[in-house]
Amino acid sequence: MGILLAAGILVGGLIALEDQAGALDNGVARTPPMGWNSWNTFGCNINETLIKQMADAIVSSGLRDLGYEYVVVDDCWFNPTRDSAGNLQGNPSRFPSGMKALGDYLHAKGLKFGIYQVPVDKTCAQYFGGYPGATGSQGHEVQDAKQFAAWGVDYLKYDWCSPNGTIDDQVRTFAKMRDALAATGRPIVYSINPNSIHAKTGPQRNWGDVANLWRTTEDITNKWDTGQTNGYPMGIQNIVNVTVPLASYAKPGAFNDPDMMEIGRGGMTDTEMRSHFALWAIMASPLIAGNDLRTMDPATTTILKNQNLIAINQDPLGLQARQVSNDGTRRVLAKKLGNGDVAVTLFNQGGSTTTISTTATAIGLAGDSFTLRDAWTNAVSSSTGTISAAVPSHGTVVYRVSGGTSSSPTPTPSGCTATYRLVNDWGTGFQSEVTVSNNGPSAIDGWTAKLTLAGGQTITSLWNGVNTGTSGAITVKNTPYNGTIAGNGSATFGFTANGSGSTTPTGITCTTP
Helix, strand or coil, X not given: CCCCCCXXXXXXXXXXXXXXCCCCCCCCCCCCCEEEXXXXXXXXXXXXXXXXXXXXXXXXXXXXXXXXXEEEECCCCECCCCCCCCCCCECCCCCCCCHHHHHHHHHHCCCEEEEEECCCCCCHHHHCCCCCCCCCCCCCHHHXXXXXXXXXXXXXXXXXXXXXXXXXXXXXXXXXXXHXXXXXXXXXXXXXXXXXXXXXXHHHCCHHHCCCEEECCCCECCCCCCCCCCCCCECHHHHHHHHHHHHHHCECCEEEECCCCCCCCCCCCXXXXXXXXXXXXXXXXXXXXXXXXXXXXXXXXXXXXXXHHHHHHCCCCCCCCEEEEECXXXXXXXXXXXXXXXXXXXXXCCCCCEEEEEECCCCCEECCCEEEEECCCCCXXXXXXXXXXXXXXXXXXXXXXXXXXXXXXXXCCCCEEEEEEEEEECCCEEEEEEEEEECXXXXXXXXXXXXXXXXXXXXXXXXXXXEECCECEEEEECCCCCCEECCCCEEEEEEEEECCCCCCCEEEEEECC
């Protein structure tokens, strides 16, 4: 897993890479990282003993042998003040043996050491007053990178944690630590989150020139749907809606990051947790567990140890699944694999069991004889081209499809369509979202959606779009950051309005330039 990428050339503060994949050149693995992070379950309540216990549990549970190797110590590990030379220090009461000793312990277990820091003055916990001090890396990038390398750090989670700065400011600032890490000569996975407390800039660009992983949304929570389009906190369905359209950004060594997993933390049904894992796997997302590994129940263990899905996630092509179809309820995603197979997810976003179908042609395979392996049951079936299953509410069926030959997916009409969804209705007001989908295989540059609100409905706030009119006939154009939609991708805008949401807007259309 330590394959080196081709050398990059520094141009204008960013790396212009000579590697065909276009990923950051820092010598780290080219498949999505797998491991565990302390934040989701423990927040600031961490210490040396806890981290060692989690490391022991990764080994004893067999997770390490399946690829879960990074143990990431999140916020609140540090002394609230730097030493007299300006160096970071571990909190002496929480980590009395020191951070290098912790790294040595993890390495002796066959694991890798991850740590948390921010590019601004205060970490997230410090910003919100949950932890004292101001020990961010601002102005200390080179010094901190050397310190991390000396401690044996293998993974840096670098969290923006500030409302300030443009997206260009973020790119320049994140690049400082990228370059400082590279200068140490130690391969360190570089994971950034530009969204914390900030405008949601994660989906606005391909960050593969800056980092190995970049968060696409606000923080996750252990719920299926929080009604957020990209605001705190995000449910599984909400994160999928943001991340699926970004598939073209993913490549070996550079991945969209939909946040640490919530499997095993309650808040969702077993079906929903299975979907959570399957969707993260097929989206080529980092598989970073966030539960208490010491007390996993059998259902959680079964999900996290699904070797079929892990193999799909860790496929060396490093591709994220692309959307084949989505009617608002039935969503089909397909991921090309290195041996010629295609992984297909039939995802039911609706409230009741439904049959979801696609074809081998639609997912890019030609021929009339195919083998389908169910990733959950391991059952094998044959097909002449139809791929179909009855899928429970919020469930997924994942098939690994083999046979036939690679082909181009069936062409679809060019242009875009718009679909409406009521998110919440409280009688005197409501929240809705509209998904603009690119119907063709080539990217579109700019879109305009139109809809007509019912009498008494008046928009009070709209995001991810620029609207003309607030009642009656409404026109919504893309913002500068979401006008380009990849082939078969989508973008979503949302709005709140006065009035009852019981009447669906009419005349919902979409056009491109």
